[in-house]
Amino acid sequence: MDAKLINPFIDAFITVMPQIGFPIPKRTRAYVQSKVITNFGVAVMLGFTKQIRGNVIYNMNDDTAKFIASTMMMGMPINEVDAMAQSAIAEMSNMLAANTATNLTALELEVDISTPSVTVGKDTKIKIGSGQYLTIEMDMGGHKVDIAIAVDRDM
């Protein structure tokens, strides 16, 4: 995987999240995973096509999912990851992916994005590529979101 393709994802997260009311995210670590990710509770997957092909997964635990949904709905209390919370998280993922696409355009890479699929189920396994891929852990005031990025230039 081309390391240049990672920054557009991180920059999008750092740009978009404060705009929708979150503390400024910090990149806390980066690690390599192989083939499979383990769902922390809520994992949102989006796919890319055109000059970039692949998938990104925003992976978080239930507490963080509830925190995100609540913040996006102006502080409304969220007790479980229900349909409304899933919808809020899907919307956030759309914004992140759209901003990432804009960042990729700056690298002269045109991309199209699929709709998000919100998968719920702690410890279920999701395979998003056949090889290794990079995961970036972002921290927002103690809440962690892992961005698993399995994308490549389409030759």
Add this chain to the structure above:
Amino acid sequence: MEKVRVMIVDDSKISRTILANHLSKTNFEVVAMAANAAEALKLYQEHNPELVTMDMNLPDADGIECTKRIRGFDPEAKIIMISAMKDASLVAKGRAVGISAFLQKPVSTNDIIDTLLLLSQQQANKVAVLRESYAKAFERALQQGLLNIIGVNSKTSVDSYDKRYLEIDGVAVIIGLTGYPVGRAIMYMSRDTVKAFTSTMLGTDEVTDEEMNEAVEEAANIVIGRGASNINDVFKDKEMRITPPGTISGSGIKIASPKLTTFKLTASSQVGDIFINVGFAEGE
């Protein structure tokens, strides 16, 4: 099926045939064809179509006059002007008599669909368009794909899917759809079916978990890719692409896709039931 009933008004037999061919590939049903204004009014009164396509040049009156007469009978009539020439003065005159949309010949199938979606007030019609033009393309792909991949015949069906999320015990492969319309397709089957499916595919009873995941992933890639190709064959001016697959296995998996119009495709076969849940974002 919830077909959208259309009347074509055009003096040229060739034009009527081309348009009817376009429409027949989607969920439109051409209920009447008129070659002149007098016939148009008579047939409108008989068939009460939901939509009229109107040519500008008719032997006994022009399209504007014909529209006036039809809307004199039914002020709610939805009429699309399809003409060789489209200029500001024609559009202004057309708007004045209540024409809803203007298209220029030759018209692409996709332009017609888009125009209909815009004109269609009823949710049912939007769903019908997505079902007939898009979901069914995946249904055909599912049936053909299973025959090619594991050599089994299956009985397939398409149903609207209104539940908020999909619950899966077994293997699910998510493939994103980009371009037009944007969405996602999920092929899934129960653990027992995966086992029978993989055994049939590999010709052995001894199959590993990894082989089972890969078998479903490969099948999903082939079937959903073919479904997108079926759609691209009809709608030549816009291209649907598929993302690489994401494969989930386990029990109690829930997948939510907020704001999508979704359909459940079922293929019943000797290895068990194989499903595709396909969802499209409405509009663009």
